[in-house]
Amino acid sequence: MKTFKKVLALALATVMSAAVLTGCGQGSDGRTIIRIGHNQSTNHPTHIALVAFEEFIESKLGDKYDVEVFPSELLGSQNEMVQLTQTGAINFCVASNSLLETFSTNYTLFNLPYLFASAEAYHASMDDESITGPIFESTKDAGFEAVTWLDAGTRNFYTVSTPIETPADLKGLKIRVQQSPTNVQMMSLLGGSATPMGFGDVYTALQSKIIDGAENNELALTDNGHGDVCKYYSYDMHQMIPDILIGNIAFLDGLSEEERAIFEEGFQLVNQVQRTEWTDAVAAAKDRAANEQGVQFLYPDTKPFQEACAPMHEDMLAQYPDLTPIYDAIQVYNEQYPSAES
The missing domain is CATH 3.40.190.170 (Bacterial extracellular solute-binding protein, family 7)
Incomplete structure (x- = not known):
């Protein structure tokens, strides 16, 4: 095919x-x-x-x-x-x-x-x-x-056999990420091994254990069958892209x-x-993944993940100062709509 x-x-x-x-x-x-x-x-x-x-x-x-x-x-x-x-x-x-x-x-x-x-x-x-x-x-x-x-939606980690509760759980794991330098750097800071590849190749890579997991929204579990292979989905909520x-x-x-x-x-x-x-x-994907594919949804504390990735904000603004006004405008909305954990 x-x-x-x-x-x-x-x-x-x-x-x-x-x-x-x-x-x-x-x-x-x-x-x-x-x-x-x-x-x-x-x-x-x-x-x-x-x-x-x-x-x-x-x-x-x-x-x-x-x-x-x-x-x-x-x-x-x-x-x-x-x-x-x-x-x-x-x-x-x-x-x-x-x-x-x-x-x-x-x-x-x-x-x-x-x-x-x-x-x-x-x-x-x-x-x-x-x-x-x-x-x-x-x-x-x-x-x-x-x-x-x-x-x-929100991008989160999902894995074949290792539940991700803290950044330390990612150590030694090969995780598929999107093909961007930012995502590779993120995985490095979190302790995992970034494996960039096209989305269409992910299912086969998971099934053959070329990679240990991936990161995406819930629909990847059901619409693309990744939940047939990966049994742990952890809401670390690292990106909304x-x-x-x-x-x-x-x-x-x-x-x-x-x-x-x-x-x-x-x-x-x-x-x-x-x-x-x-x-x-x-909503439909979560229901199907849990009840038909046997995926376990995990809700780890996101603060350790946030702290590990924090240097990327400073690095980006230093490298691309012209983006600072846009970044600051987003912070205004963040203050207006804080996370539930705040």
Whole structure:
């Protein structure tokens, strides 16, 4: 299946790249095809939200645009999809914030462990355009920009056989992390061994014991089957990292003023639908993981984890002083919406 997806992705990429070079992005009916890729399954909140976007755009501009949503890495890995979006071979894709860190250092801020004090502070910060704007627009020179954010919940550690109650429990364990320098540094400070890899490779790596665990939200247990292998899920709550819907700059700039207004409304719809679906999906995932997969949920004291990662905040602000005003604005929301443990 994995080989098939790679072959399909290569074929689609070749066809779409040729279409871009020849100026052809149209279907047989003359409508412009808008392609959107992501790495989640068809029952994931992200896919449901993008289908709502597809229906909305076609209800308003269906005489001109045909929106097609490709789930489950059918257009390639996230990194490959971002590159396709850069070139305009596809119009939009969903990328993890951690991956975007490699395209713009501004995204480093959102990858910081324990940046947000609570889910409420996280949501309020991400909804504040004065916070997200400078970051979302920072990749324009790279050929794309963020058009909205998606809730990816809280990232926590889950392991095959070792319950994580303290940072010391991570010592000697190989933990899959997203492909970003910040995540590698985080694991080093927590005592574990970071193993960056694409999300699509994680299940096999867990099953074959190439890695001892991973870190992600609850849906990874059920939607991606990781709970079939990993039996301990520990709420250390080290990150609240958004997923980002990005769009090709040339396509976005080519829209008329009226069309862009409709697309902006569609982007807001994606955000709203995805967040509503997310709440329900997490509750369902926890129930299924506990009762069908036999996953044990643990609730360790998060303070030792926070203390271990604290130097990363100072290091980042020293390295990227231009991000200080945004960081400070987030702290205002943290004071307004403190964690339940405070």
